Amino acid sequence: MNKAPLGRLIGASLGPGDPQLITRRAWAALQSGARWLYPVKKAEESSYALGIVERGGLPVPADAEALVFPMTRDAIALAKAWARAATRTVELLQQGRDLVFLVEGDASTFATFGHLTRVVRELAPEVIVDTIPGVSSFAAAAASTSLTLAEEDETFAVIPAAYGVEVIDRLLDEFDTLVLLKVKPLIDEVLALLEKRDLLATSCFIEKVGSPDERIVHDVASLAGEKVNYLSLMLVQNPKRVRGELRRGCRKTRPASPHCGSD
Template sequence: MHNFEAKAGVFYGVGVGPGDPLLITLKAHHIIQSADVICYLSNQSGTSQARDIAQYSIGSRGTAAIEVAIPMPMSTDRTAANAAYDIGAKRISSHINLGQSVVFLCEGDPLFFGSFSYLLERLSDLHQCLVVPGISSVNGAAAALQQPLTLLQESFVVMSGRHSDAQLEQALISHDSVVIMKAGRARPRILAILNKTKRTADANYLAYIGREREEILTDVSTLANEAGPYFSLFVILKQERDS
């Protein structure tokens, strides 16, 4: 028999998927239900996307858990972000030292562009850490589009809007399937690069996958040339595919 309850004194990185609460795995649900402490990143007002996704699992617990919100600065300043992770790691460590189980909720998968990675780096030498994988936004996007990410000998690469123009251009020229995550602020730049590499017709744009505000656009030529939401990505697939 598997024991799906969170173990005392263990730090868990738990993926809660791209947005639909029903895409949380059974294992993640049981770990969230049994943990002593539930931790997540939040904005300065205390709102957390990861917690919102996991609300059903948290709300259906028999007893309330201790909740620890780690406020993150809304900027690209890594110094400020690292300071927030340092503070968060110390708070998490203090609970683990008391023998409590701590779950960190992470959108998508904890180790795929996941904020959990930065906490794992700080805590793995001090405490036992375990990871519960989750469905990434890349998989969620493919399901929403009902399109395979790659077939047979097609090549596939995942990039980020934080990559340089040259890196994105090279990826679009060299690979059949390209996913560009964290597209928000980089959206105008990405649209220009898609046009330059003649891949605008191959591109799909998705935002808030699996959430009430979900947006799916298969003709990105109609997309406003302005910054978009943080939770958005481009999926670029060949129109003529191997069979």
């Protein structure tokens, strides 16, 4: 006897906080009749991702369901939480109805959705996953602050600040712009490094970008000693970085082409 086909698992990227940044494709998925799943840190707690959709004016379906993803570094607790979330997701998919998982920011960038899909596929390898891209927090932050992440031949990198100031210090010599995500635990250490590198004036702090509580701080030194929100990042530009020589034009291994030119 053939099994009924599974529903699709759709990751709907919602952007970092402003419902106007929800793409038309994600908006259509939310209204497609698929059942909504949304992440929470604790049972009965509010969901940041769900709040974005609610601010956009869409009513929450009665059968929308929360999946708990606790904020902990306890490997055992995390493994149990992921297993529960994935098992429940597969149970719902087996009903044949599509599921749309609400993702703040972009589903492919430091998002819960990527981990969820891996565990779901371990349980149900045949599941079809549809990932809808969206606006990342750092792209929205750059727009809100009128800063440019990279121009022409410039480079930029995106890293969690948790890698530590030694890594950040080294990368400042490798990239013109650094995006430091989740700076809350290391804010004072990062500020001390920026002061040492004389980069305070070319750095900007953004908290809850795109949400009603968005906060932009250009005078980042004023944040010393402050307890900032978990949903915060810092854009650090190093205009004094020494760049290496770039190879321009066509590769020498290719035959001459009329379409190749010089800068």
